[in-house]
Amino acid sequence: MSSPGIGYALLGLWALGMIGLSYLIFRRQDVDDTREFITAGGRAQVGLTTASFAVTWMWAGDILGVPEYVGLTGVAGIWMYAAPAVLSSLVVIPFALRMRRLFPQGLTYSEYFIERFGKRAHLAVIAVILYTMVLGGVIQLYVGGTVIGGLTGIDPNVVMAVLMGTIGIYILLGGLWGSMTTDLVQFVSAIVLTVVFVPLLLFEAGGPSGVYEGLLENLGSDAAPFLTASNLDWIEDLFLPYALGLGVWGVVSLSTWQRIFAVRRDKTSRFLTAGGIGVFTTIAMYGVIGLVGLAAVPEVGPADLSIEALGLLPGWATVLFLVIALMVLGSSVDSYLTAIASLTSRDIYFRHVATDAADAQQLRVARLASVAFAAVIFGATVVALDTLGFTQLLLIGGIGATALVGPFALSLFWSKTSSLGFVTGVVGSQLVTGYLLAASYDVVVTAPTLKLWEIMAVGHLVATALTATLSAASPDDFEFDSIAREPTAGAGPADAAVRPDGGATGADGGDRE
Structure with a gap:
């Protein structure tokens, strides 16, 4: 001490x-x-x-x-x-x-x-x-x-x-x-x-x-x-x-x-x-x-x-x-x-x-x-210090990931993933997990009380299933190559071109060192 x-x-x-x-x-x-x-x-x-x-x-x-x-x-x-x-x-x-x-x-x-x-x-x-x-x-x-x-x-x-x-x-x-x-x-x-x-x-x-x-x-x-x-x-x-x-x-x-x-x-x-x-x-x-x-x-x-x-x-x-x-x-x-x-x-x-x-x-x-x-x-930390234990706070901290990982993966690798499916999956998952989490802390009493890992598993399943199902029903036909682009004329530093290896290039096309 x-x-x-x-x-x-x-x-x-x-x-x-x-x-x-x-x-x-x-x-x-x-x-x-x-x-x-x-x-x-x-x-x-x-x-x-x-x-x-x-x-x-x-x-x-x-x-x-x-x-x-x-x-x-x-x-x-x-x-x-x-x-x-x-x-x-x-x-x-x-x-x-x-x-x-x-x-x-x-x-x-x-x-x-x-x-x-x-x-x-x-x-x-x-x-x-x-x-x-x-x-x-x-x-x-x-x-x-x-x-x-x-x-x-x-x-x-x-x-x-x-x-x-x-x-x-x-x-x-x-x-x-x-x-x-x-x-x-x-x-x-x-x-x-x-x-x-x-x-x-x-x-x-x-x-x-x-x-x-x-x-x-x-x-x-x-x-x-x-x-x-x-x-x-x-x-x-x-x-x-x-x-x-x-x-x-x-x-x-x-x-x-x-x-x-x-x-x-x-x-x-x-x-x-x-x-x-x-x-x-x-x-x-x-x-x-x-x-x-x-x-x-x-x-x-x-x-x-x-x-x-x-x-x-x-x-x-x-x-x-x-x-x-x-x-x-x-x-x-x-x-x-x-x-x-x-x-x-x-x-x-x-x-x-x-x-x-x-x-x-x-x-x-x-x-x-x-x-x-x-x-x-x-x-927010002052409030948390008075109300939550550390491990409790640590484990709850991962709840946001349950809504985004599955839909994100689908968006990167499946061209049919639709905007409707993605938004519904992310928002729907967060609403469900938020409600179940509130029930586990007795904030609401009309939902089943699940363990934290079960709530997170439900979040992943809801997010991925909703995104996949709605995308299959009403698919996009997205061209992945259309995202990458060269800078437009007059682009500022924030929109500078990018070398294939990930480094920035200058306005003249030369490497910025």
Whole structure:
């Protein structure tokens, strides 16, 4: 446990460092047009993009979520948490490869839907993406308030205000360039956290043998199932909802798609696969925190295992851990805020409000949105902190994916998929899952009470079945090759041409370096 004074000092230093770094990137990369702000000009190096993707998927939530899973079901909690997270990065690969070929000029993948189906479908997708990204930001900021506040004694709301304010400022400056560059620093920090501090915590608790003996003593008759990977007691409550929701969440995550459009097209599979492997390794290491907690602080509930176990670190290590935790926390929240700023500028403002808006206007809206939605995410997190447990919030976070994955897949690979089928599938699924979710929390009482994984399964089935059935009954005859296009005369930077490998080209057709 550290002191509030040290905590405030670390928050201040972190804020200055991240804002300063983003300002340097703002000047160096000339973040003065919408393409640079939203997709880093399509010219980000694969190493930078991979690190950014990996640390974004090394959710800050893992610090709380993995130990809690372990506290509930033991060693099996590690794979129950890790498998869906890795699955999410792999499932998106065929979507990404297909999209990059069909829609190479995209700045946000959501713009594909207005080209494919028109404005009604686009608005439906915007609604799903917007609340999904806000909820993702809430989950991560929730962890910031809980972990940093718990280890320093600072009011969690104060911690969240500093985190969100800092992130809002550096995204305002650098957009995706600011997010990815700070992510690189944060990626290195995340690696240090897993390879240095988790082993240090293990040895502070008595080493592997001491922890094992503590587990045997504290778990008693539960030791056998808790110490094997085959304990399936919580599979319906932990694994299945995570797999059906967050396990396919990468397909609908605008923060993931920004990075897909930022890297060279021929590097897409590589960076998504490498990112998924990185996620698995960090989750496995975070699982050790849960095992240490079970061995050293048996009286603590699963939800508090992470904070109590980390409190075993010596004072100097706690301070360094807080610095690194701040880095990891920032990497996830800034990704969602950048995505929301992009969505507001391109998909809402440019596509539906001011279709003739100049590039400078789009950029201004994106920057204003980064500040406005920082406030929205902060307010929503304050409410969530008082009303929901972390695992509960984490699992609900995947509900938006259930409406979009099936219809999205059909739209990419089946030319007969119709606008009517797509809109009905997405909207109908969200209405059904929303109603069933409300019933499970006793908000309404006229619907059957289903488990969360069953609600998510129903959402996937309704979305896919409605889209396929209505499309078969009244099909489109869409020409996929009609989406990709060269820039029109006088196009601004946001509509610049795109090389086959995904990089931007200049007005003269030469590479923009």
